[in-house]
Amino acid sequence: xxxxxxxxxxxxxxxxxxxxxxxxxxxxxxxxxxxxxxxxxxxxxxxxxxxxxxxxxxxxxxxxxxxxxxxxxxxxxxxxxxxxxxxxxxxxxxxxxxxxxxxxxxxxxxxxxxxxxxxxxxxxxxxxxxxxxxxxxxxxxxxxxxxxxxxxxxxxxxxxxxxxxxxxxxxxxxxxxxxxxxxxxxxxxxxxxxxxxxxxxxxxxxxxxxxxxxxxxxxxxxxxx
Amino acid sequence: xxxxxxxxxxxxxxxxxxxxxxxxxxxxxxxxxxxxxxxxxxxxxxxxxxxxxxxxxxxxxxxxxxxxxxxxxxxxxxxxxxxxxxxxxxxxxxxxxxxxxxxxxxxxxxxxxxxxxxxxxxxxxxxxxxxxxxxxxxxxxxxxxxxxxxxxxxxxxxxxxxx
Numbered sequence: 001x002x003x004x005x006x007x008x009x010x011x012x013x014x015x016x017x018x019x020x021x022x023x024x025x026x027x028x029x030x031x032x033x034x035x036x037x038x039x040x041x042x043x044x045x046x047x048x049x050x051x052x053x054x055x056x057x058x059x060x061x062x063x064x065x066x067x068x069x070x071x072x073x074x075x076x077x078x079x080x081x082x083x084x085x086x087x088x089x090x091x092x093x094x095x096x097x098x099x100x101x102x103x104x105x106x107x108x109x110x111x112x113x114x115x116x117x118x119x120x121x122x123x124x125x126x127x128x129x130x131x132x133x134x135x136x137x138x139x140x141x142x143x144x145x146x147x148x149x150x151x152x153x154x155x156x157x158x159x160x161x162x163x164x165x166x167x168x169x170x171x172x173x174x175x176x177x178x179x180x181x182x183x184x185x186x187x188x189x190x191x192x193x194x195x196x197x198x199x200x201x202x203x204x205x206x207x208x209x210x211x212x213x214x215x216x217x218x219x220x221x222x223x224x225x
Numbered sequence: 226x227x228x229x230x231x232x233x234x235x236x237x238x239x240x241x242x243x244x245x246x247x248x249x250x251x252x253x254x255x256x257x258x259x260x261x262x263x264x265x266x267x268x269x270x271x272x273x274x275x276x277x278x279x280x281x282x283x284x285x286x287x288x289x290x291x292x293x294x295x296x297x298x299x300x301x302x303x304x305x306x307x308x309x310x311x312x313x314x315x316x317x318x319x320x321x322x323x324x325x326x327x328x329x330x331x332x333x334x335x336x337x338x339x340x341x342x343x344x345x346x347x348x349x350x351x352x353x354x355x356x357x358x359x360x361x362x363x364x365x366x367x368x369x370x371x372x373x374x375x376x377x378x379x380x381x382x383x384x385x386x387x388x
Contacts, residue, residue, distance in 0.1 A: 004374045004378075005370055005371075005374055008370065008373055008374055008377060009355075009370070012348060012349075012355070012373075014354065014355050039381065040377060040381075043349075043377060043380060043381055043384070044349050046326065046330060046384070047330060047334075047345070047349045047350055047380075048349070048350065048352075049323065049326070049327070050326065050327035050330035050331065051242050051245060051246055051327070051330075051350045052242075053323075053327070054238070054241050054242040054245050055238045055239065055241075055242055056238075057238075057241070059237045059238060059241065060255055062255075062259065063237055063241070063255060063258050063259055063262065064234055064237065066259050066262045066263060067230055067233040067234045067237060067262045067266070068230050068231075068233075068234055194352070195352050196352045199352075
């Protein structure tokens with residue numbers, strides 16, 4: 001593998017553990033290599049951050065209708081059942097558009113913002129990194145926009161995400177499907193966080209993640225910047 | 226709604242994200258999503274519940290995008306509506322900055338050749354592994370990684386130039 005391929009594979013998490021360890025050792029010895037990795041990591045984070053907001057946009061009703069209408073019986077000849085199905089699905093589309101996720105889940109949509117609620121909001125408010133499952137906070141950090149952000153995983157909801165404090169609420173910036181990796185329970189903070197969330201963190205973080213003392217201090221101030 | 230339809234509805238946000246990375250113009254991207262959904266439903270019998278829907282649908286989208294791009298170039302239409310779809314309203318300064326940065330990324334992506342754009346979109350935007358992406362694109366992993374390396378270099382050249 002040439003240098004560019006190895007850098008890419010490292011940044012993309014595609015090296016075997018032993019190769020990865022060897023590469024990290026090289027990184028410490030070779031500032032030029034470290035700079036190249038940094039550049040590629042930033043690119044990856046930037047791409048992820050550029051397209052992540054699409055996931056949070058309301059899905060246009062025509063797409064929800066296309067997926068759910070009983071329209072595979074042939075070209076459009078609107079019989080009653082088809083209309084009924086379309087109407088039902090349009091209603092579902094509107095609902096999805098307004099609520100993004102139906103039911104009393106961990107998030108809600110308000111004024112186009114996806115806000116944490118219930119147990120998730122309480123965990124983000126009060127939990128410290130590495131608190132126990134099923135809801136875990138991964139990393140806490142200050143964002144370049146000035147506020148605090150935290151990553152979380154929820155095995156109960158099958159979700160992982162990144163939320164930032166805005167006013168007295170937690171606004172979800174990235175949300176993705178997630179399932180805990182099987183295996184031993186020893187984990188460092190964030191080690192179980194999916195790559196797209198980590199990429200979003202990379203795109204947003206100012207400096208280093210908070211340690212526990214930093215988290216406690218931020219929590220004591222109500223996560224106000 | 227039966228199982229496949231429900232799963233497709235749940236998968237729509239990710240289909241839209243991949244489509245946006247490929248087609249840039251939001252209306253074109255949503256057309257691509259619609260075409261993908263219609264093709265997937267027409268071939269629903271090929272998909273068995275319990276197997277992964279995401280790779281299957283991404284592959285349908287890849288093929289639909291390639292078909293669509295060919296059809297459009299035959300008609301002499303410019304595929305990418307330049308500067309289209311930029312007028313998204315945001316409030317805070319941070320959000321505006323993020324939106325501007327995203328627009329630069331979109332512009333740079335739109336200039337990548339089709340094969341590099343697909344590789345970058347699947348691995349760097351959608352987070353697929355090399356193995357998954359290579360299988361989906363029906364190319365060897367070495368070909369995929371070469372496209373990724375070239376795509377990355379081209380993106381960096383553009384993005385660092387404007388920065």
